Structures are given as structure tokens and as C-alpha cells.
Amino acid sequence: xxxxxxxxxxxxxxxxxxxxFCNHSVSNAYNFFWYLHFPGCAPRLLVKGSKPSQQGRYNxxxxxxSSSLLILQVREADAAVYxxxxxxGGGNKLTFGTGTQLxxxx
Amino acid sequence: xxxxxxxxxxxxxxxxxxxxxxxAQDMNHNSMYWYRQDPGMGxxxxxxxxSEGTTDKGEVPNGYNVSRLNKREFSLRxxxxxxxxxxxxxxxxxxYGLAGREGTDTxxxxxxxxxxxx
Numbered sequence: 001x002x003x004x005x006x007x008x009x010x011x012x013x014x015x016x017x018x019x020x021f022c023n024h025s026v027s028n029a030y031n032f033f034w035y036l037h038f039p040g041c042a043p044r045l046l047v048k049g050s051k052p053s054q055q056g057r058y059n060x061x062x063x064x065x066s067s068s069l070l071i072l073q074v075r076e077a078d079a080a081v082y083x084x085x086x087x088x089g090g091g092n093k094l095t096f097g098t099g100t101q102l103x104x105x106x
Numbered sequence: 107x108x109x110x111x112x113x114x115x116x117x118x119x120x121x122x123x124x125x126x127x128x129x130a131q132d133m134n135h136n137s138m139y140w141y142r143q144d145p146g147m148g149x150x151x152x153x154x155x156x157s158e159g160t161t162d163k164g165e166v167p168n169g170y171n172v173s174r175l176n177k178r179e180f181s182l183r184x185x186x187x188x189x190x191x192x193x194x195x196x197x198x199x200x201x202y203g204l205a206g207r208e209g210t211d212t213x214x215x216x217x218x219x220x221x222x223x224x
Contacts, residue, residue, distance in 0.1 A: 004148075008146070033212060033213075035215075040217070040218070041217060041218075042109075042110070042196070042214075042215040042216055042217045042218065043149070043196070043215045044215070045212045045213075045214075048212060083148065083149060085149075092137055092154075092156060092200060093151065093154065093164075094151075094213060096141075096148045096149040096150070097148055098146060098147060098148035099148050099149075
């Protein structure tokens, strides 16, 4: 079965770098997508690709079957759910992980 | 541009009632999707439409029907609601942001509909 795996919870201190890990068993998938979701809002894309990339404070590492999202200089406002997703090819159908709740300790 | 909009934001139904969740996008995207979000389960695909006039089942289609009314609109119907369908429902469309003139090629989500079935 096509699945994406990520931890349910990750904790970090303010100002630190936090890493959220993801790996998959999706057939022929090689693109990763990382989404941010605050309750009551639309999930929003942070970073995506089939190679390491960076968007502001968000870094994405890449290997064929795994990716990590690194958030630099973590803030209290970063406390949210982060979804990892992957897809073969162009991304018409995304398979999502179960989401990782980031908890930020002051 | 409003992006992806969904109505209603909240809905409470009794078991056996029917309702339609509405979704519209103004980004001229071909593909549209319906997901449900449940605690510990993440986002699961219910149905999707790769283009106007086509629909396909996703991971959890049972109990739902969809209609791709035109390029902009994709509705999700619950014919006989069950408590197991209590969830938050998200609509998404795929393409470049802002009618293809900027942004990145990905799925853009609406703000969700919180549905409770009693």
C-alpha cells in the first residue's frame, strides 16, 4: 500500500533548528511536498521538489525515499501541523502523511 | 483572486440527512480534489477530477459522490450522512497560483468545511 510516514509529534525550543523526518513507500514517487496547516485555515505549501531546496527559514533535504523539513530559528508561531506528501511525476495525486504536530517550548 | 473557496464553513447533520459541499476556484486550474482530515489519519483523498468532465475515486470514496460542474466548480455530496463522516473536508485545485502567472505548480487548498454528523 502506498504510504507516507512521519512522526506524530516533534518538540523544539524557540530559536533552535527543528527537523521533521518523512519517508514513503509510494510507487514511483520521487517528488516531496511539505505543507503547513494551522487549524481553521487552508494548508499551505512551504517547499517542494526532487532535490534539496530552501524557502526562507524552511529547508528541505532530499533522498529518493525520504525527506526532512528543517525549520530554522523556530518561533512560537511555528506551532502547527506539518504535512509531508509525495507523488510520482508532476504531482497530480499527492499521498499525504498523517501530519506532525510541532510543539514549541519557550 | 479568491483562490479556492468552500461553503459552508460549518455544518451539523443528523444521520441519514443529505448535503452538498461546494468548492470553487478562480485560478483556471484543470485538476480539483476533495480530501477529508481526521485526527491521526492526515489528509485522505476522497475523489478527484483531473479535468472538466472527468472524476475518479481516491482512497476513501465510499459514501460520497462528486460532480465537476464546470472548470471552476467541484462539489461533494453525502447522500445519507453517517457519524463516521464527521470530519473536516478540504477542497484543492492543482496548477500555478494566480491563474498561471506566478507561484508554483502545486495543490492549493481551501479553508475547509467542518462537518458533524449526529
